[in-house]
Amino acid sequence: MYNPEGVIMKKLVITVVFFTIALFAVNAQGLYFDIGLGVGGAWTRLDGNDVSDTLQSAGGNITEIGVDLGLKMGYGPIANIPFYIVGVLGGIGHRLDDGSDHLQFNSYLIGAGVIFYPIPLIQLAGSLGLSFVGNQTSLPMDMFGSTGGFAGDVSVAIDLGRGNHGVLIGLRYFGAINTLETSRAVQGQHSLSVFLRYVFRHRINA
Numbered sequence: 001m002y003n004p005e006g007v008i009m010k011k012l013v014i015t016v017v018f019f020t021i022a023l024f025a026v027n028a029q030g031l032y033f034d035i036g037l038g039v040g041g042a043w044t045r046l047d048g049n050d051v052s053d054t055l056q057s058a059g060g061n062i063t064e065i066g067v068d069l070g071l072k073m074g075y076g077p078i079a080n081i082p083f084y085i086v087g088v089l090g091g092i093g094h095r096l097d098d099g100s101d102h103l104q105f106n107s108y109l110i111g112a113g114v115i116f117y118p119i120p121l122i123q124l125a126g127s128l129g130l131s132f133v134g135n136q137t138s139l140p141m142d143m144f145g146s147t148g149g150f151a152g153d154v155s156v157a158i159d160l161g162r163g164n165h166g167v168l169i170g171l172r173y174f175g176a177i178n179t180l181e182t183s184r185a186v187q188g189q190h191s192l193s194v195f196l197r198y199v200f201r202h203r204i205n206a
Contacts, residue, residue: 032084032115035071036197038172042066042094044105045188051103052096067093068174068193070153072113072127077204082117084201088127090153092174092191104136107176107189109151120203123159123168128152131176133187146187149178159199168197 042064044051052064069091076084091108111129118124131151157170175190 030075030077030202031073032076032086032199032201033073034168034197034199034201036069036168036195038068038070038193038195040066040068040191040193042092042105042189042191042193044094046185048186048188051105061098063097065095066191066193067095068172068191068195069093070172070195070197072115072125074113074115076115077202080204082120082204084115086113086115086127087111088113088129090127090174091151092176092189092193094189094191102137105187105189106134106136107149107151107174107178107187108132108134109153109174109176111151113153117159121159123157123170124155125157126152126154131178133178133180135187146178147181149176149187151176155195157195157197161199164200164202166199166201168195168199170195170197 052062071089072086074084074086076082078085088109088111091106093104093106095102095104109127109129109131111127113125113127115123115125129151131149133146151174153172153174155170155172157168160167160169172193172195173190174193177186177188179186
């Protein structure tokens with residue numbers, strides 16, 4: 001029997017192990033790390049049909065929220081340029097709730113990214129990688145597993161802080177596309193969110 005929670009947990013454990021090994025492998029002098037959460041709007045389509053519009057048209061009073069999460073770790077600055085290369089673990093959750101039942105569509109990203117500081121106060125970032133889903137619902141539906149997909153994100157943030165420690169306050173766009181394993185439906189998701197993250201980074205001449 002397919003066990004979505006077990007598959008998701010296995011993937012997350014493998015990812016955490018990867019990041020832990022990388023943490024010890026990277027020279028501490030060049031370590032970059034950030035982690036945090038965001039909230040905003042999210043949109044989900046199944047085979048091109050907007051899930052929210054479908055539920056609303058059926059007469060439901062739907063409450064929606066979009067949440068994003070993210071972790072990055074890597075190395076920089078490189079060659080005396082404010083440029084960083086990172087590994088990325090991130091995702092979004094889009095929850096639709098009518099008070100008695102809920103649908104939650106979750107898309108995750110495991111990949112690589114780059115970060116650049118045009119000026120010390122502003123961070124620009126982007127990433128691309130493989131994706132999988134971990135959907136949840138209180139309804140008798142099988143929409144959990146995926147055969148794999150792709151995802152990416154871009155963000156702009158204000159970097160506040162002294163020394164190596166700081167706080168990122170920014171805006172992030174995330175997009176993912178996956179094919180669901182059982183139904184073969186194509187799940188497309190995107191979100192636009194405001195995020196807050198702790199960041200540890202080395203600056204040039206810092």
